[in-house]
Each structure stands twice: as structure tokens, then as C-alpha cells.
Amino acid sequence: MLTPEELKQYQRQIILPELGISGQEKLKAARILMIGAGGLGCPVLQYLVAAGVGNIGIADNDVVDLSNLHRQILYTIEDVGKPKVLTAKEKLGRLNPLVNITAYTERVTVENAERLISQYDLIIDGSDNFPTRYLINDTCVQLNKPLVFGSIFKFEGQVSVFNHQQGPNYRDLFTEAPSEGEVPNCEEIGVIGVLPGIIGTLMANEAIKIICKIGETLSGKLLTMNALDCSTNIFKISSKTQIDTIPKTTVEKHDNLEEKEISIDLLKSWLDKTPEEVFLVDVREDYEFEEDNIGGINIPLYELNEHILSFPIDKKLIFICQTGQRSKMAIKIVKPFFNGEIFSVKNGIL
Template sequence: MSAPIQNSDSIIPDSRFSAEVLTKEEKRKYRRHIQLPEIGEAGQLKLKAARVLVVGAGGLGCPVLQYLAAAGVGTLGIVDADVVDESNLHRQILYGPADVGRSKAETAAAVVARLNPLIGTEVHAVRLDMGNVRALVGAYDVVVDGTDNFATRYLLNDACVLLGRPLVSGAIYKFEGQVSVFNFEGGPTYRCLFPVPPGAAEAPNCSATGVLGVLPGVVGTAQATETLKVLLGLGEVLSGRLWLFDALTFATRTLRFARRPEQAALYLGTADPAAYAELCQPVLPTLTAAALRRELAGPAAPLLLDVREPHEYAAGHLSGAVSLPLSQLEARAAEVPATGPVVVYCQGGTRSVRAVALLQEGLGLRNLRSLDGGIQGFGEG
């Protein structure tokens, strides 16, 4: 039995829906699946009994969740500690304007429950880390990676290797996407394909570079397809193959790669916990909420820089904070003072880290610190 996971809630289907049989309602709903001899009722029962963990309820996670729910996957776990931002809405299609500021994991679960009340959802509104990754991954049959940072991708890979779980991975960049399935039946892992993590300057994200809104839909749907193939034992799974898609030319390529035993053996059980926190990131100075409170009460209070979007700032901010959204940071970087202490914060601590990295690399500023846990953590402290 896996250890309990904190801050998790479940929306479970009616108890009459046994995993051992299909009800009349399910037979009607999934008739087009059941008509396929490759699936049939036996395959649909496999889906009903399956547990899939979707890490990241953003651009990739939204279509993954929609299609797996519609297909009848019995239990979907949703991991995401973030809240819906207005800038998410052009690609994260589970959400609308009324959802801005709400928990992504909770909102996604509610939408999925409306789409298909015959399945269950488990909400994990937490940030994946060394402390919870084993319990989360171990509680599911297949893991789908819809995250946007390399540290989490390596952490997920290593946990899946340790616990023997297939990992369906997707990534997007501007107009390009890629999909592969790692650790499937002894196949190659993420480290076999990418043994050396990229440097901070080589680890772009949607906030800094932008992305075509429909691209996550294409890539996320491909991830959902591979997940169903893994669960049903259908076709040729993208194990040892990397599928590449270019939206501008609509060209696709598939690259093959082999298992590298020396890389596949690197997993969570032997990893240095600090390695994940520092992976693909420059050495960035941070401070805790308690430390910031002490400094704000002292004689040399730091300048507070709020890098959330204007509507988030308007809804509430730390007293005296200056608004400089991350989306405008490059254009307005000259407004950041080069001397005197500056503390950068966002909602949960992710965007502020990116902002400090951009300013350190672009302007060489060394007077910046990122607030751990963001304004959310400051309020809870």
C-alpha cells in the first residue's frame, strides 16, 4: 500500500460501477471502442481498471485529461500546484475566464468529472518533489508527463525507473513538439535519450518564449494515444523512438534511440536530493517568508518586485511591491535597480525563479533574490 499523499482529494464514481463488469450505460458510452476487435469489452474493462497519473494540468495535461476521461480510464490522478492564469487560456482548454486564480488541479478534476461522471479523479494540488514523488508515482499504473521544466522531468523519470512505471513524455517549444514513452517493458529511459541536463540558458519555457496555442493540443493528444496503447497493449508503442512535430511545415520525424544501461541505472534511490533542485538552473539566491518578514521589519527593507500578471497584482500584493510582469520583463528589464536588495516574488515561487535567472543572465544583476513559495507561501507563514 502506498503512503498517503497530503493535500489530495478524490472524486470517485458511484460504487455500482464495478471494475469487473461494464454497465449498460458504459456499454452504450464506449460502444465505438467495443466495436473494435482490438479493444472489445475486455479492453474497455482494462481501461476502467486503469489508474493514470497526469503530472501538470497545463497545455499538455488538458487534452490528455479530456481524451483519457472520454476513453473511460477508470481513475485519473492530477498533479499541479499552480493556479489558472489569464495567459494560460489560449492553450489550456479546460479553463475559462471565470477560472482565473483557481487551482488548476481542482478545476481540471471538476471539468473532467462533468465530461465523464463514470470515472474517478484524484486531486493532488501539490508541487512534485523528492518528498512525495514515490507515493504519487507508486499509486498509479502509468505516468504522463505534462510538465514544463527539466528538473521535474528527470525526477519523474527516476521515480518511474525505480518503481517500474511507464512514462509517457511530451514537450513543446514555440511551434515544435515531441513525444516518447520511457521505461516501457525495460525500454530506454529519459536519461538514455538526454543523459546530460541542459544549462539554464538552454532550458526555455513558454513564459519566456511563447508557444502556438494549438500545439499542446496536438502533442497532448499524441500522449493520450500512447497512454491508451500502453494500457491496452496495442500497436507499436513509442518506446526507443522520439516523435517530432513541426507545426509550421506539418513535417514529422521519428528518431530512434537505444537503452543506455549506465544511464538507465540512475534513479531516485541513488540521487542527491539537492541535484533536482539545482538541475538546469543557475545558482539562484532565495529567501524564506520568515526571512523576508524580518528584513521588511528591519532598517534596510528590500524592494519587492511582483512578477505576476497585472490582474493578479490588482487582486492583492505585498505592501509596497512594484508590478513588473514576467511577460514584460525583457522589455522592461532596465527598470530593475542594479543596486540595493531586491526580492522577486510570484504566486508560488516558479515565475520568480525564472525572472531572477533572466535578469542574472541578461543584465548580470547580483542583488536579486527569489521568495520561496511566493506570495502564497508568505501568506501561509
């Protein structure tokens, strides 16, 4: 039951016929856990609190750093050195005192993941490292919790919904984690400040749709966005892994993806000895390709769909990128429509 104050505060979204009073009541009753109070967590939290989600947990053990402020706009320079979750709770409480916010000043680990995640209806992953992402995913699968996922890298962002209504999970998209240090983080490679706001807002929108049971979610899809040209694409994700066989703390190989990976040394050997048998595609952005490349043609990952029919099936189709992650995604995109040999260069050109 909504109070007169709540009816007035949320009236601009309550009048939407798709949402209405019933949708606002669902938001009020919802319990959402936001993992990470950084670049993605800030916009997600601000919009969900403003929307009237009744119970929100925030888990993060980090403190505000001066370098955070260009993209984590919930914080100010006066907050530098303070715990993020406590600072966020205090500021979000001023934004909407009707929302119950619980702060967990701890990092999500193997020891506490089940305890934290089991208390909530919906989990949102704003973490910035692969071990945590796999841990969150696996715990959500085991506890049957829907998961909203987002990630950012330089000028590019991704959003998806996992483990929702028997849909695919994170391991169906990325079967194995890269080695530690294989993929640089934003501290090492940078990120444009507005990107977390764009991606985080999309994540909050997915959460609202799931809670209110409206619209069409990104379950079974990966939305990608490039801030340099404002291009967006949506790729379909198929469900391959079995829920009851996913380990909680280890990473398995699926679909023999490891067998499709080659070293850059092997690629160079093929290019040197049998170049006529190789069709090399660099799936990085144009500006990355222009800065440094080892040959081949440049087709950014999000434009691959337009070129699949032009790839020769009588040659080794090889994808390469900066770190090896986008080239793995390229295999997933092309594989259903290509009958030839496909390879990804492990660790990219780093």
C-alpha cells in the same frame, strides 16, 4: 465488468476489434497519474477521461492564469486564479462522472514523488521544467512504471514512451539536464496555442495503447512534430543507462557527451584560425537561421537523416542551435553513422 451504461457510452470504441470489451475493461481498471494540468495535461486528461480510464490522478500546484487560456482550453476566463487540479477535476467530472479523479494540489518533488507515482500503473509527464522531468523519470525507473513523455517548444513538439517493457528511459535520450535558465520556457519564448493539443492527443493515444496492449508504442522512439510545416519524424532511441545506477535526485554524465561540447568562443576561434577544418551545421528551423546566425549551413534537426552521408569525415563536424539542446540531439542522430569528430556548441548562440 462493464455496466449497461458504460457499454452504451463507449460503444464507438468498443466496436473496434483491436480494443473490444476486454480493452475497455482494461481502461476501466487502469490507474493513470497525470503530472501537470497545463497545456499538455488538458488534452491528455480530456481524452483519457472521455475514453473511460477508471482512475486518474492529477498533480499540479499551479493556478489558472489569463495567459494560459490560449492553449489550456479545459479552462475558461471564469477560472482565472483558481487551482488547476481542482478546476480540472470538477470539469472532467462533468465530462464523465464514471471516472474516479483524484486531485493533488502539490508539485511533484523529491519528497512526494515516490508516494504519488507508486499508486499508479502508468505515469504521464506534462511538466514544463527539466528537474521535474528527470525526477519523474528516475522515480519511474526505480518503481518500474512506464512513462509517457511529451514536450513543446515554440512550434515543435516531442512524444515518447519511456521505461516500458525494458525500453530506454529519458536519460538515454537526454543524458544531462541543462543549467537553470539555459533553455527558455514558453513564458519567455512563446508557444503556438494548438501545439499542446496536437502533442497531448498523441500522448493520450500512447497511454491507451499501453493500457490496452494494442498497436505499437513509441517505446524506443522519439516522435517529433513541427507545426509550421506539419512535418513529423521518428528517431530511434537506444538504451544505454543501467536502471540500478540511476540516481534519483542528481544528474550524471553519460557517453562522455560533455567532452563533445565546446564553447561558442572556441568555435569562433576555430572559424577564425582554421575555417577549412570546420564543418558547421545549424540545426534550427529555417526562419530561426535567417533571423540570426554565425555562418555554416542550415539543416533543421528533423532533416538530418537525409544529409548524414554528405558530412565530410576529415573535418570537425559541429552542430549549433539556439540553446544547445537540439545540437545534442543532433549528435545522437548522427553518431551511429559518422566516424569523424562531432561537437555540439554548449548553450547554443544565446
